[in-house]
Amino acid sequence: xxxxxxxxxxxxxxxxxxxxxxxxxxxxxxxxxxxxxxxxxxxxxxxxxxxxxxxxxxxxxxxxxxxxxxxxxxxxxxxxxxxxxx
Numbered sequence: 001x002x003x004x005x006x007x008x009x010x011x012x013x014x015x016x017x018x019x020x021x022x023x024x025x026x027x028x029x030x031x032x033x034x035x036x037x038x039x040x041x042x043x044x045x046x047x048x049x050x051x052x053x054x055x056x057x058x059x060x061x062x063x064x065x066x067x068x069x070x071x072x073x074x075x076x077x078x079x080x081x082x083x084x085x086x
């Protein structure tokens with residue numbers, strides 16, 4: 001059985017890009033997404049990150065419409081809202 005050394009695991013984790021997005025950052029959807037109740041949230045909708053999983057492997061984003069919609073998205077599905085947009 002092969003075992004991963006601590007040193008190898010540490011180096012491997014260093015190769016994973018760290019996300020610059022954090023809790024309470026405003027973001028915009030780059031793809032359609034479905035909330036926990038089956039509502040479709042469309043591309044271009046702005047929301048707020050309410051949770052970051054791991055080192056940014058995924059995010060929970062809250063949207064205003066429908067009220068309280070929560071969607072778990074991957075980093076490639078969102079981007080930060082720019083100052084010009086906000």
